[in-house]
Amino acid sequence: MTPTPVLSQITPSRRALLGGAITLAAAGALSACSGPDGSSRNENTLRVVYQKTAAFQQLEHVLTKAKEEYEASQSTVAIELVPIEAEQDSYFTKLALMNGSPDTAPDIIYEDAFQIRTDVAAGYLRPIDEYVATWEEWNMFLDSVKDVGKGDDDKLYGISLGTDTRGIFYNKKLFAQAGLPEQWQPTTWDDILQTARTLKTALPDVIPFNMYASKAFGEGTSMQSFEMLLYGTQDTLYDTDTKKWVTGSQGFKDALTFLKTIYDEGLAPGLDIALDTNIGSRIATELLPQGKVAMCVDGSWLPGGWINGDNAWPQWEESIGYAAMPTQNGKKPGFTSMSGGWTLAMGSQTKNPQAAFDFMAVALNKDNALKYYTENSLIAVRSDIAEMEEYLTCNSSFEFFSSLVQYTHFRPATPDYSRISGSIQIACEDVVSGGASPEEAAATYDKSLVGIVGDDMVQAA
Amino acid sequence: MSAHSLFGGSARLASPRGRGLRVTATAVLLLIGIAFVLPLAWLVLASLDDAATLSVRLPRVWTADNFTEILTPEQTFRPLWNSFVISLGTAVLTIVVSLLAAYPLSRYSIRFNKGLMYTVLFGTCLPVTAMMVPVYSLFVSFKLLDSLAGTIVFMASTSLPMAIWMMKNFMDSVPVSLEEASWVDGASSMTALWRVVVPLMRPGIAVVFIFVFTGAWGNFFVPFILLFSSENQPAAVAIYNFFGLNGAIAYGKLAAFSILYSLPAVLLYVITQMRSGNSFAMAGAVKG
């Protein structure tokens, strides 16, 4: 700390000025070298942002493979893999935080299809029509999923990594112990409740039935639970003809009442488990494999985590049975499902869109798509793979979940959906935790819905 | 952990009534102590348990595997290094800036200074966590997101009010007459600050340094909002991610990671205690 002779000759004012100047210079330098290591927004480094959890590492495997292949194919552009280690809900938050600033926005994003319109509206994504136009493999993608990646402006922003359906997984061994048939297919919500009650009586230590209902589980609560119920009633979230959101529907309340019933009667997990941030991973890696949960509504990708990896469960096929989710009272077509899917999308701030697309094309090519579909247990969206023996035979659950496509629904494709979904999650958690009755929660939802989309964009059921 | 001199009482009166009081007091205090030690005991025991649960228990199989398995560059060393860089940067920047600021505040009574001291005092009280939403927006505008340097300057700024307040109080206790001697020698006031005041204030500076350093070391919310890429994330955020990723299964490793991460803060505290022999070094400086 002793000043050098030269410095000590500077008058106090100069010295102080120097201090101020250094601080200012530092502040200036800060702005200049922002971004991780100051290396972002570099046309020779592409940042790929994706999700990784205890139960979901398959994408990382595919992206790592694609990175090696892409980097071997040329020598100028490097791929930087940036996993966000978080459950879905926190993944969206983190991603939105990163997208908030051009300097931290990713070049390539693992993007949930429903988030595309929202992020397009915010200007976070870049259209890729010009690139797919010359990409031969694009023709292999099913027409039905080509639209999934579109924004409000009808331009293409994301390419599907596979689609999914949702249904009921149940543990055949536990069913046998409870004296229930091993081949089981409920036809009404009441059937499910009766079965769950039987299980509860016969196997008091087992959680009979899981449907997610927490805010922490985010979009999964909306899609795997609430919408699986709502789309089995006579009502819907969004009227696609009038392009208006529905308020005050009986179906909305019925869906909430069903959730309330299973939680109040103790047919669902205790709230300490249900509201924990790790509920998704726990169901997939612990509760279902260990026979602690007898039935759950979940996505077709679930077996992906059991086939291999950290949480492999080689005997899963001996235990797990599948059933379609029935409509409320068995109304035609009798069953319902929800389909979504994730995409690879390009960030609007990328400095090298051609390279970004080239990498996406590698990650989505036939080899890698097959690897991803099979390892993650997804429904193929490439026609050349859907027919492959290797794909069809790799997983006994494919046949069942593919058969649900005929019953499936899609979430409303509007930029507001993600925020509205947040209000649905609040309603679900409030109802199951005793914070509100289904009627009150539905009324709160209606109010926040109007707040989000405005009075003129809603209609009464 | 803390030195014996910490909680020494004043002369105690020994009388029959006093003995009864003493027994009761000891019993109550022990109960309180047990309540306080249980959560800490879980951390320690779970970290040494090969099948840790959420409840405190003696491990059936004692093991150091939880520690050895997380000692990888990616999982532990990098986040700890980032924590170190952030904390050191924050502490050094805060010390330098607050020393400079404390000098005129301590030495010249100008009306502006009094106003500034009020502002500073006011600033020490504002809850930084309440500001994270606008701070995020501000960082977007400044293009400072995911920048270690930006995070350091922000954390230093938020520790400044407290640091200036403490520094000024320490500086007030350095007699101005010593500097006057050096002014006679023709030295400037800044020279006097570095040559005369700073050396006399070393213990005080050390207290502020440790105060700011441990504050930054333990900060979770700020880096959680402002830093994204894993190569920038400090241990506080890494450990939270670890919890989200493995929390349901790997309690033992979580506890082990927690202990490794807590050690520097605990050690710094113990060092302060041993040096000052005063339980109140940090808190007292805060009070002024």
Added chain:
Amino acid sequence: MHQSPACGVPTAGGASRRRHTGRALRRELPLLPAVLMLLAFMAGPIAYAFYGAFTNRTMSGYKAVNPDFIGVDNYVSLFSDPDFYTSVLLTLAFLLGSAIIGQNVLGMLVAVLMRHTPRSVSSAVGACIVGAWVMPEIVAAFACYAFFHTEGTLNTVLDAIGLDGPAWLVTFPMLSVILANIWRGTAFSMMNYNAALAEIPPEIKESAQIDGAGALQSFFRISLPIIRRTIATNLMLTTLQTLGVFTLIFVMTGGGPGTRSSILPVLAYQEAFKFSQIGYGSAIATVTLVIGAVFSLVYTRVLRPEVE
């Protein structure tokens, strides 16, 4: 309090007013870095909070790029939202329960007990209490999460004495986080009070005892009034520290179930970053800042003599 003579150096004879001002400015120059940093990173976010609170900015969607200026709409919806009032009440309950009552009373109790216990016991217990305090906040949060978890230590202990513990974090979320914050923060009050009590001259107490005052009487009649300034200061400091608590609740309950443990900083985080409503979240932040400012003003008044 020591204060240097105004403008310590004798001014050169016949200095003009301008030169005088110039020197004053020069002397103030070392303040510049601090002032700049405080302006940019303390005043800046506060200004930004008030600005953002008047817009409908979101994290994504159309309003992320083109937010509208919507006047006081955010405040109107805030003040008509029952969740907001719940959150204000929870915040007050948290302040009152964990800081004003919990940490201060327990801290004082421990400080007093320590004066009547063998040194080995008081040192050991003191170390445990301080241990909870020197821990980084997120580690303390994990420890409390495990402690209050349904399968955690608390229920194991209750089980051992034949009681069936509830799911604390879900059934009594507020109680859990209040107890956790008491656990975490009591050390600070304990050390403050310990030091203050040690400074009371023993003669005063001895004379009280000779007058026949009991231990309780002597504590309330003599010790408390003497250290009242410490108590006031400590109350303010613990309150303000508690107002800023986020990590503890974020890890333990995430603010839930529902919003049943969402104190204002947690609510602001959720609205802004989880439900994408930056504007609305900013409005909540401003309310928290105002509450903090009120406490700060009181505190500033209490400490006024030290500035003068």
